[in-house]
Amino acid sequence: MRLVKLIANLGYGSRKEVSQALRHGWITDREGNKLKADAKTPHEDILFDDEPLDPAPGMVLLLNKPVGYTCSIKDTGRLVYDLLPDRFRVRKPVLSTIGRLDKETSGALLFTDDGTFLHQVISPKSEVPKIYEAVLDRPLKGDEATLFASGEMLLEGETKPLKPAELEVLDEKRVRLTLHEGRYHQVRRMFAAAGNHVNELSRTHVGALGLEGVAEGEWRLLDEAAKARIFD
Structure with missing residues (x-):
């Protein structure tokens, strides 16, 4: 995937806006070298305005949802997406909740942009507790x-x-x-x-994945070991 499309899909702006950011030199590698649209730099080595890029597609994150937030991206009022970086609302593929918690329920809420993983968790066959x-x-x-x-x-x-x-x-x-x-x-x-x-x-x-180390209203990205605990 071309660098412009990759960064636009992460929600940093339209392809035109990302192309402008490249021309301005705002997108670099970790050594500070300005990147071009055809760069083959690994995702983890790309910086946007001196900050690492958001996680690559296929991410899974855990939010400690407070009471009063709705599991929606479109409803009025406070939404769970308000607790995440604004860019996450417009990522492609879409970042979706894995199941839902009602507005008055708090606690562990998973998100992913990996449709296969989402269906694996919610499938009745998985019987994830x-x-x-x-x-x-x-x-x-x-x-x-x-x-x-x-x-x-x-x-x-x-x-x-x-x-x-x-x-x-x-x-x-x-x-x-x-x-x-x-x-x-x-x-x-x-x-x-x-x-x-x-x-x-x-x-x-x-599953066996709890909220240890995740304060109310905060979130963390899950590594492979943490994701595996969902199915323990």
């Missing part, structure tokens, strides 16, 4: 763990039972729940069906 912690409105009744693990629980308006889920009681109103599928508002609907209400909800892990 997602771990949530919830604060409930009322104390547990005591039968929730058995109900959720039964494999026979039906949500309102659905005809297919939920896959078994594991409930760990942290105290009378706090729980940890592991799901192996991702239905719409699933955790909230499960507790509603059990006669309770979720006041606070956070996703702490996708």
Whole structure:
């Protein structure tokens, strides 16, 4: 791929704007040499205005989503993309969330521009576990763990039972729940069906990948080892 197209696809500007940046000498290698449009310089050695380029296509990142942000690129109000560099909104291929968290749910949210990886994570065949912690409105009744693990629980308006889920009681109103599928508002609907209400909800892990070292509202790029933990 020509250098102009590569940098434009990363969101630094139109091809015309990137060509102008090349002519001005704003795009260099790590030794400070001005690059030309036909340069074969490795991605990791290219600087734009003395800063390394954003990650190459195929990236996966983990965001610690705060409450109050919507998983959309077009809705009004605060969007998860507001927490990322502005250029990430216009990357090609498109940077998409891997699944969603509703506006009032916080925690681990993955993004990628790799469609194959996205479908690998969300495929029902993968059964990637997602771990949530919830604060409930009322104390547990005591039968929730058995109900959720039964494999026979039906949500309102659905005809297919939920896959078994594991409930760990942290105290009378706090729980940890592991799901192996991702239905719409699933955790909230499960507790509603059990006669309770979720006041606070956070996703702490996708697979074995947690939020260690990622503060609320911050993100980090995942290396191959971190990506592998999603499928552990």
